[in-house]
Amino acid sequence: MSQVNTNSYKDKLQAQSQELKWKLKMLKKEPLLLGLIVLILVVLTVFVLFPLFKILSYSLTNEEGKISFQTVVEIIQNSSYRAIFMNSIKLGVISGVLSTIIGYIFAFAITRTELPFKKFFKTMATIPIVSPPFVLSLSIIFLFGRKGLITNGLLGITDFNVYGLHSLVLVQTLSFFPVAYLTLSGILEAIDPSVEDAALNLGASRWKIFRTVTLPLSLPGIVSGFLLVFIQSLQDFSNPAVIGGGYPTLGVEAYRVITGMYELKTGAILAIMLLLPSLLAFLLQRYWVKGKSYVTVTGKPTQIRDKISEKHIVYPLLALCLLFCGVIILFYGTVLYGAFVKTWGINYTFTLDHFKYVVSTGLRPLLNSVFLAIVSTPIAGLLGMIIAFLLVRKDFIGKSYMSLVSLLTFALPGTVVGIGFILAFNEPPLVLTGTAFILICVFVFRNIPVGIEGGMSALRQIDPSIEEASTNLGASSFETFRYVTLPLIKGAFFSGLVYSFVRAMTAVSAIIFLVSARWNVVTTRIFSLFEVSKYSDAAAYIVLMIIVILVAIGVLNLLVSRLDKKRV
């Protein structure tokens, strides 16, 4: 019996080593590809794993300089930390589910139906990721607080409690659903319409097609969207800090422990604990999507999609989209309005003073932010697509490592990312603190997962034989990627770029420890204004930021749409 076992074990080993040899052989054929893979693995190790390792070893080292798990044990035994941990997860699940549903409704209505005002809805669905999230928290207080324009002004309620889980869910859903929307619209656009048309021609109802074709095919996107929102909600700091009230979350608790109790080590470990649910969700997703085929784009000729135009489908969707847009306009309108009044909440006389103040005292932080965003966006966008391509299409050693590590910086609370980067890059061999480079690195590695998730979901729908055809015709992997793959997944590429740009402009907690005298950015400036009750000045900055971001989205759209037109 044992003999047989050993034999089959040996066989397995042999098969594995055989496979390994084959993989290596394939890679040797394309030394450039091999070089690229090695480069990405090295970069990920240096800028993601190394800071995380530094902060772990710092946190676990006790005063005598020895490794000690005392702090970890204390945290696990503390019942209030456990309760706070569960708070975070509950919030993440609720926000994740709601954001994914809303994102799906938007994405479906825009890509699949004859919805009127599509451009308007497209813009509206991306606006909420534009501003630093604490702005929405401020809006909610102005709208629904005790002196709120709606609760008090309109309804006459004087004692509405705006703090707590309900407001957090609302604000997080509003801030994060665009990520789900961007991921999903990329996917829905990539599904070959002939699959749905075939079902329609066979007499299936619209509902049946949706249920049995469209929805199952978009599952990878739904899961990715949920995952991205869930992780973001877990590591969100600004919203729970401003309107969490009696609902503490782990991200805020970690910050409180670090800056209020001066216990950096305990706080860092608390924050790292947030990785557990994020990684678990991530592994479940990878395991679940793996081994299923979602290929619909095969390279065979397809006709142009017939969009759904039935009124009983379009009108309810239109109503829903209008409703969500109404809420978005309400929240952002409040900010816009706040930028033009004398003293927000007290004196509503029209004034341009706040813009004069911004222009006269501090355009440099804004310009710094724009510069950092412009530099980091193409890097993050392309890197995201390349990693997605490698993960879906290529077989190589270190693949699961690449897929896991690329997500880590995204899933950690920003404060800890910042501390990790200081620990890792403030002393030789790599001294980067105080430079723009360190900020760009944070932006790139914190923002690639959105591109990776979108790119992977889109690639899974595309038959690899299209790319194989290109390679067989003599194109290198790079040419194939540039002229075949990238145009095919341009939807996901575009959302990855937009997301990176916006997040680079609006990041707060990740960079609060990394900004230097020379590299101050607009969000920390807004945060400081917020601190001293200059809400209208903060609002003026935000309005300028929104303008910059909308222009950037326009430019990116133009560039990406030209990807498949210009072929050399």
Add this chain to the structure above:
Amino acid sequence: MNIKKITSIVLVLVFACALLLQGCSASGSDTLTIYTALPESEIPSYLEAFEADTGIKVEYVRLSAGEILSKLQVEKNNPQASVWYGGPADTFVAAAKEGLLESYKSDELKNIPDNYIDPDGTWSPIYVGALAFACDKEWFDENGLQYPTSWADLLKPEFEGQISMAHPGSSGTAYTILSTIVQLKGEDDTWDYFSELDKNIRQYTKSGSAPPKNVALGEAAIGISFSHDCLKPTAEGYPIELSFPADGTGYEIGGVALIKDGPEMENGQKFIDWCLSAEGQNVYSTNSSFRLPINTEAIVPEGAVNIADLAVIDYDFSWAGENRKRLVEEFTNKVANKDNLK
């Protein structure tokens, strides 16, 4: 546009900006880099005055005091700044304990009362601020109520859900409130007091300067904070009035210190000399910071509350610092935990 083009454009941009920024960086010995916990709106007024007096150009990063402490901890082996400017004394004490600060005794200390000075000279005092109640004038007018004038007044049932204070676990201001009550009433009565007060608390905020802002926004009728923070929203036009507990109030001392192994020690010492001098402290009277100078030769700003005119307790800083962790934990367990687990 192909990838090569995009890459080359990006590279050109990077180098152009790098050159640009090289151009505007000032040369070596006339500069000083500081971390400051003072509000963004005040900082330029001090730094411009300092530059006018000494010719030294100051670059700053604005962080909260707790963040500065964390940053010093992780930058320990290669500090990026020379001076830590502003923040409550207890954060400086904590930093000194970890060996993050460089002792420096300025000549200007001669004009500062001894009870405010750190005997080891690891940090120096720059202002004082007393605990006060920021009251929403409109709310009190509408409800026909009197401003609270003692700690006991805060327990009145008509203030149910109307008071905002920070959480002592995240805010030095709130810890000053906590240890003031302990020093006034003794520890046993303290927990009874805060459990009572808890019924009237609307929200424990994260930041110590947030309660007056909540009052400005109408989210609370009374905010407990330092007088200079309480007065700040009034400069923006929010209707807030101050009252003080007549049965004794605690206070904070704002500090400044040299960061150990910082890059510009000499300029750092000049900066501290200037902060403590009458010229440096006179800025408080012109920048509507409402801070009370600690140098007896300096001008007391108009509208600021003179600590000498108030019933101030004999606040024991070293005792407060040593008992911080224990008191905050007890506060969390006995008072605020009910909320946390709701």
